[in-house]
Each structure stands twice: as structure tokens, then as C-alpha cells.
Amino acid sequence: MTAPHAAPPGTDKRWKIVEAAMRRHGYRRDALIEALHSVQETFGYLDDDSLRFVASALRLPLSAVYGVATFYHFFTLKPPGRHTCVVCTGTACHIKGAPELLALLEREYGLKPGETTPGGELSLLTARCVGSCGLAPVVVFDRELAGKLSAEDLRRWLERRLAHDAR
Numbered sequence: 434m435t436a437p438h439a440a441p442p443g444t445d446k447r448w449k450i451v452e453a454a455m456r457r458h459g460y461r462r463d464a465l466i467e468a469l470h471s472v473q474e475t476f477g478y479l480d481d482d483s484l485r486f487v488a489s490a491l492r493l494p495l496s497a498v499y500g501v502a503t504f505y506h507f508f509t510l511k512p513p514g515r516h517t518c519v520v521c522t523g524t525a526c527h528i529k530g531a532p533e534l535l536a537l538l539e540r541e542y543g544l545k546p547g548e549t550t551p552g553g554e555l556s557l558l559t560a561r562c563v564g565s566c567g568l569a570p571v572v573v574f575d576r577e578l579a580g581k582l583s584a585e586d587l588r589r590w591l592e593r594r595l596a597h598d599a600r
Contacts, residue, residue: 439485439486441486442483442486443482447475448475451468451471451475451483451486451487454467455468455471455490455491460490460492461491462491462492462493464491465491465493466501468487468490468491469487469508473507473509478509478511478512479502479510480510484498484502506560506561509547509558511549512549513549514554514555515553515555516554517558517573517574518538518556518557518573518591519558519559519560519563519572519573519574520534520558520560520570520572521561521562521563521565521570521571521572521573522535522561523561523566523569524562524566525567525569525570526562526569526570526571528569529569529570529581530570530583530584531570533583534572534582534584534587535557536584537584538557541588542557544556544557545557555591555595560573563578565578567580568580568581569581572587572590
């Protein structure tokens with residue numbers, strides 16, 4: 434296990450968490466996904482500086498790191514909003530109304546999957562399946578699951594949660 438030649442992209446003490454994760458895996462190239470998970474869990478997203486740092490620390494080409502970061506749905510290259518709304522698009526949810534929920538989010542908030550509102554209030558993501566098919570269609574808002582939602586139910590549900598922040 435050799436230490437990387439790269440210094441973290443900043444003085445933020447959270448980089449120690451990321452470095453510890455890479456050290457735990459011996460700075461091995463095959464620990465790329467774990468390193469990216471560590472960065473995203475620590476900072477909320479993967480920016481260019483963090484991708485460069487991970488590439489250097491694991492001695493990988495930046496193109497390989499970027500390729501993994503953009504291939505897997507879990508990783509995001511943009512800062513998340515204060516709130517996150519995940520719409521399940523699995524088969525049961527799709528059949529029971531997920532497209533209508535996504536249409537409402539685009540119409541009411543101007544969001545397509547993977548986007549965040551301009552003020553950074555809300556991010557929209559999709560998931561292939563959240564494992565709650567009996568409650569389809571399902572939305573997870575800030576880790577709180579809501580099922581059997583119509584588009585109107587979702588609109589009211591989000592209004593209540595987002596209005597709570599405005600107080």
C-alpha cells in the first residue's frame with residue numbers, strides 16, 4: 434500500500450474521510466467505485482476536482498474515473514438540492530402512474546430527472562426500482578417513502594414539505 438502522490442483538492446477536513454477510504458483499500462485501482470462512493474457520501478456529489486484527485490490517488494486515467502462516475506446511475510456530478518425527490522420507474526410504478534408523476538414535476542417545477550431547481554431547493558432523480566411494488570407508484574422524498582400517489586397527491590405532498598422549509 435503506497436500513499437498517493439496527489440494532495441486533496443482543498444483544505445476541507447472531510448478529505449481525510451475520503452483518503453481513509455482509499456487507504457483502507459490500499460489505493461488499489463479496483464477500489465474506484467468505493468472511492469467515488471466515499472467522495473459522494475462526504476461531499477454530496479462528484480466535481481471535477483474530486484474526480485482528478487481520485488484518478489491521481491488511484492493512479493488511473495481521468496477518462497476511466499469519469500467513465501465510471503457517469504456510467505453508474507447512483508453518482509451525480511452536480512450539487513444536490515436541499516431536498517431530493519426520487520420517482521421509482523420500475524415496471525409496477527410505470528404501469529401505475531410514474532410517467533404522470535414525472536410529467537407533474539416537469540410542469541410544476543421545471544425538472545427532468547437528474548436536474549435541480551435553479552434555487553437549489555429540489556433535485557429530481559429516478560430509480561429503476563425501490564422495492565415497494567405493492568405501493569406503486571412510489572416516490573421517496575428525503576428518504577421518506579410515499580406510495581399509491583396520483584399526480585395531484587404528489588403536488589400536495591411536495592407543497593407541504595417544501596412549504597415547511599419556507600417557515
